[in-house]
Amino acid sequence: MRNKVQPDEHARTQTQPEQPSARPDADLMRVDAPQASGPRVHTVRLLDSPGATLTVTCPDWCESDHSEDETQGASLEGFAHRGTAKALHVGRADGDHEDVLLIEITQYPFSRGTRRPMAVLCPSSEHAEEHLDVEDVYALARQARAYADALDELGVTLDDARRTARLEAGR
Numbered sequence: 001m002r003n004k005v006q007p008d009e010h011a012r013t014q015t016q017p018e019q020p021s022a023r024p025d026a027d028l029m030r031v032d033a034p035q036a037s038g039p040r041v042h043t044v045r046l047l048d049s050p051g052a053t054l055t056v057t058c059p060d061w062c063e064s065d066h067s068e069d070e071t072q073g074a075s076l077e078g079f080a081h082r083g084t085a086k087a088l089h090v091g092r093a094d095g096d097h098e099d100v101l102l103i104e105i106t107q108y109p110f111s112r113g114t115r116r117p118m119a120v121l122c123p124s125s126e127h128a129e130e131h132l133d134v135e136d137v138y139a140l141a142r143q144a145r146a147y148a149d150a151l152d153e154l155g156v157t158l159d160d161a162r163r164t165a166r167l168e169a170g171r
């Protein structure tokens, strides 16, 4: 049985033009992301002030099309701009994957609390979200790089360990 990719097949795979969906974070990008590049203005029905509407212009980084805000309405405080979520995809044994370290920029521009854009982190599905400052985001990036380096080392150690185990089994 053949279980290796033949060179010609491999070459064909390599020369295929890269599809946008081939990006690792493609499935995290909101499918309703606006396509137009100009200023995006939305009119939102305010749930807390019957009859009133709110006209907002999205910042450049906002990837929300605010369709729910426009159709369902939103409270002034609850209205939020959201950037593209990024996550670490971890493959599971069932072939599916779990996203950990989900992070996205969020801004509640009419909040009574923080109105500045903030990074919202969901470490895993079992953890509540955390709000990160700019330095926290960079600190997380350093930890992720250190983790990636540790994974590389662990891979080498595992490879060596298996080689050694094979040699010992063959004796």
Ligand SMILES: [Zn+2]
Pocket: 057, 058, 059, 062, 063, 064, 066, 080, 081, 082
């Ligand atoms: Zn927005």
